[in-house]
Amino acid sequence: MMSEEFHRILSDYKKIKHEHVDGKLKYYKDRVDSKRFCAQGAGVVILFLGLVIPIVTNLKFTFFASAPWLTKELIVSAMSLVIAFITGINTLFQWQSTWKEYSSSIVQIDKLIGLWELEVAHARRLSDSEINTSKYLQKVTENLINSVENTVSTEMKTFFHAGGKKELGG
16 A cells, blocks of 8 residues: 555544544543642641641640640641541542552553554555555554543543542543
């Protein structure tokens, strides 16, 4: 098959890939870092406050003479409330598991795109008498789209199975 003809046929399948696959990959890549930041940030704050509470309980509060209402008990209670709040928010939004699932989906979709590109390279090397190039590219593109949809579906099932709230998109 002539190179021009192959590129013309391939451009149609690249558009389909762009519409049905690239957007899903972008969805995960655009959100994975914020999930990681929230998961790690929540963990750090909880750990820090949990470690500081015993220290605060043993402090003498003479340096707050201008604010006698600011007692050690109030500060420890406030720190405990912050820990409980962040733990609850972290559980509600499932940042840790969402970060893991998004990262896994990115790796899986990248792999599927790589396999699709290998099939495209293979099709480029075959003569038209060996295969019908358009049908071959259609088949490998369908396989790519179906595999990506399975990846997205699995990620969503995992998320919903855990009882979380899923932001829909891409």
